[in-house]
Amino acid sequence: MTRTDSDSWDLASSVGATATMVAAARALASAEPDAIIDDPYAAGLVREVGIDFFTRLVDGDFTAPDDATGQGIRLMTDVMAVRTRFFDDFFLDAGRAGVHQVVILASGLDARAYRLGWPAGTVVYEIDQPQVIAAKAAAMAKLGASPTAELRTVAVDLREDWPNALRDTGFDVGAPSAWSVEGLLMYLPPEAQDRLFDNITALSAPGSRIATEFHSGDFGATLAARTENIAKAWQGEGFDLDFSTLFYPGERNHVVEYLGERGWQVHSRNRLDVFAGYGRTWPIDHDAVPLQDSVAVTAIRI
Numbered sequence: 001m002t003r004t005d006s007d008s009w010d011l012a013s014s015v016g017a018t019a020t021m022v023a024a025a026r027a028l029a030s031a032e033p034d035a036i037i038d039d040p041y042a043a044g045l046v047r048e049v050g051i052d053f054f055t056r057l058v059d060g061d062f063t064a065p066d067d068a069t070g071q072g073i074r075l076m077t078d079v080m081a082v083r084t085r086f087f088d089d090f091f092l093d094a095g096r097a098g099v100h101q102v103v104i105l106a107s108g109l110d111a112r113a114y115r116l117g118w119p120a121g122t123v124v125y126e127i128d129q130p131q132v133i134a135a136k137a138a139a140m141a142k143l144g145a146s147p148t149a150e151l152r153t154v155a156v157d158l159r160e161d162w163p164n165a166l167r168d169t170g171f172d173v174g175a176p177s178a179w180s181v182e183g184l185l186m187y188l189p190p191e192a193q194d195r196l197f198d199n200i201t202a203l204s205a206p207g208s209r210i211a212t213e214f215h216s217g218d219f220g221a222t223l224a225a226r227t228e229n230i231a232k233a234w235q236g237e238g239f240d241l242d243f244s245t246l247f248y249p250g251e252r253n254h255v256v257e258y259l260g261e262r263g264w265q266v267h268s269r270n271r272l273d274v275f276a277g278y279g280r281t282w283p284i285d286h287d288a289v290p291l292q293d294s295v296a297v298t299a300i301r302i
């Protein structure tokens with residue numbers, strides 16, 4: 001599948017299906033005996049989308065073989081457990097520090113607005129493409145879920161004028177905010193990544209916070225090369241999307257430096273360290289090695 005400047009999707013197609021894929025991983029990670037996350041909505045949301053492969057996975061109706069299929073599921077589950085916990089902790093810390101305005105960019109099937117214990121008065125903005133926002137709202141309603149903060153959704157493409165759409169929904173540029181950029185950068189062209197951080201910076205009052213993950217070099221190409229086998233194996237199981245073709249290749253500006261030059265105090269930790277911090281070990285199989293160079297980034301606007 002070739003990406004285009006104005007492509008769009010729902011939760012079962014193209015980039016939208018990756019939101020369902022990572023929600024399936026959160027469901028599996030939440031069910032582990034030594035779970036480090038608890039997402040009680042993930043499995044139900046995956047069932048509502050109805051991609052057969054992921055539904056079978058979360059229902060325990062698929063026994064992963066010990067090949068590329070199974071290794072891909074294992075890696076995805078571990079990565080999502082650690083990633084989810086990292087962003088959960090980021091938002092909980094921000095709340096404790098008195099930041100009560102939250103923006104979840106590319107929210108997909110993220111259930112934080114429904115499952116985290118937000119301080120009273122918190123407003124959570126979720127931004128994603130219109131079909132994704134609508135389908136998730138319908139699925140959450142069907143599951144009987146209620147937000148644990150005031151939830152405002154912003155249905156807009158992040159390559160368009162999303163800052164205006166966010167302000168129109170009531171976002172206060174004068175108050176500090178906490179932003180997550182999770183599972184998004186590789187689906188944006190390198191220059192759109194820069195624009196995204198420029199826009200966030202312009203909307204961030206002093207004391208605002210941001211969390212993201214970043215892989216230096218040509219991450220889109222690295223990820224495509226490393227996920228090709230997994231995508232092919234899953235196609236054999238009926239998930240008819242080669243998700244390794246969805247990433248934008250090209251050298252990117254390094255997020256740590258980019259934010260640092262724009263008035264953010266940046267802190268980063270490498271992936272092995274973040275895994276170890278949550279009691280997890282990064283797998284040593286050769287397909288996973290190039291992916292270990294990712295860093296978990298948090299920053300505070302000075």
Ligand code: SAM
Nearest residue numbers: 018019106107108128129157158159182183187
């Ligand atoms: N952040 C969520 C999570 O971690 O569960 C979803 C991650 S999913 C891998 C990628 C998400 O990015 C999808 O929900 C997709 O719709 C969203 N996305 C990618 N490009 C986008 C764009 N240009 N505009 C709006 N949303 C976008």
